[in-house]
Amino acid sequence: MEILIPALLTIITAATPLLFAALGELVTEKSGVLNLGIEGMMVMGAIIGFVTVHYTGSATLAILASLMAGALMSAIFAVLVLQFHASQVPTGLALTIFGIGLSALLGQSMIGIAYEGLPIISIPLLSSIPVVGELLFKHDILVFLSILMVFAVMWFLYRSRAGLILRAVGDSHDAAHAMGYSVIKIRFLAILFGGAMAGVGGAYLSLAYSPLWVEQMTAGRGWIALALVVFATWRPGRVLLGAYLFGGITILQLHAQALGIGIPSQVMSMLPYLATVVVLVIISSDQARIKLNSPASLGKAFHPSR
Template sequence: MEILIPAILTVITAATPLLYAALGELVAEKSGVLNLGVEGMILLGAVCGFAAVYLTGSAAAGIFAGLAGGMALSVVFGVLVLGFQASQVATGLALTIFGIGLSALLGQELVGVAYQGLPKISLPLLSKIPALGPLLFRHDFLVYGSFAMAFAVYWFLARSRAGLVLRAVGDSHDAAHAMGYPVVRIRFAAVLFGGGMAGLAGAYLSLAYSPLWIENMSAGRGWIALALVVFATWRPWRVFIGAYLFGGITILQLHAQVLGVGVPAQVMSMLPYLATIAVLVLISRDRNKIKLNAPACIGKPFHPAA
């Protein structure tokens, strides 16, 4: 038990950036836009967030700058894909190349700078509850934010009218257009949201997870986030489970190594990937359920008939 609570806390930090980025991508994909540039947006969010804290000393400025950095890059994506009808897959991958380069360029002076990390906010009274207190009520702002965001995205997509419209746009842009909804604007907003969330994921990496800036520090988490949206079969609460499952197994295998299991480390490192595949296979056996959730127009360009 003594080990369990700190281990779960580690899982929370490992899962939080995945959760942010995957939630953002989920909303973008639900509107029918596939943005493979998550990795690039995370990195730009990370460098902007860290630079802002370095320049102003304010954690709030860092979080805001991370959000803005990711969003700024998603504007490029939105203009190209929605304005110029460019291929979504190719533009997303180009966005990653661009984001890796741009973040490295911006961050040249930040390598070697230290930051003590986002302040932890202990909720009064609640954080005193044994076991549950430290587990749930002693985190930094972005961790609370990720819980809230998971719920908000769930509520938005499942319960709100705007979410219904967004889903309609993603499922049939022609029908949505015919009903008078501004398809492109809605998609642009979804893309911006995706960029902002990826930016927050980046800010979490450079301000809380490991508070420093190093080139390419996201180390492939953007790709995992993309996979988690698929894993979740486009459901927010499953994104939550997926992020924690992936983070959890990653941490579990590290603990298993400390205890000594006698299995090659490479095999241990495979576990999160294999487990994700296995769980998805189990989930997907029911064909109809998945089809109902996948946005039908994903990746398809939209242009209103003249």
């Protein structure tokens, strides 16, 4: 128990940023757009959140600022892809390169500054249940919010009219266009949502997971989030499962050292990346399943004149 509870708690903290980013990307991809710029949006969310909390002291403002930063970054992507008909893959890559560069520039004066971390919210009564209370009801606001978002996205995609339209746009933009829906507008909103979620995921890294600023502190999590969407075969519930699975792998490296296992730290650090590859291989090898679940218009350009 003494090791188990902290271990499970670290899984939750490691999973939360992935969960935000992957949920956002899921909605973007459901609308038929592949945004490879998650890493760039996350890292911008991380630095903007950290700068905001440093100057204002308000965690709420910091989270909102990260959300805005992610959304603004994704707006660049949206304009290029939707208005300028730029191809989605290179535009996403550009977003990542730009985000990493700009965040490093903005973060120059933030290196070496620490922040005490997001305040922990204990839900009255429930949090005093032994073990379960500590695991489920004593977290910072973003952990609660991330779980809430899973259900919100589920409800939106499968229970709301707007979600149905969004999925229609993602599966056949021409049909949706013919029915009178504004493909461009719907995709713009879906991209903005993806950006905002990636921004918040980034904020979690710099405000809670390791509350300080390090250049490129996202360390590939944006890409892992992309893989998670494939792993989840575009289902929000499975994104939750996948994020916690990856959280588990990430913390192996922390606890293997504590347990005195003689594996070099570099090898342990490789695990999340190797696991991503393994998971992709397992899921993708079933081509029929991928085809059945992926949005049919994913990655394709839309020209309303046709």
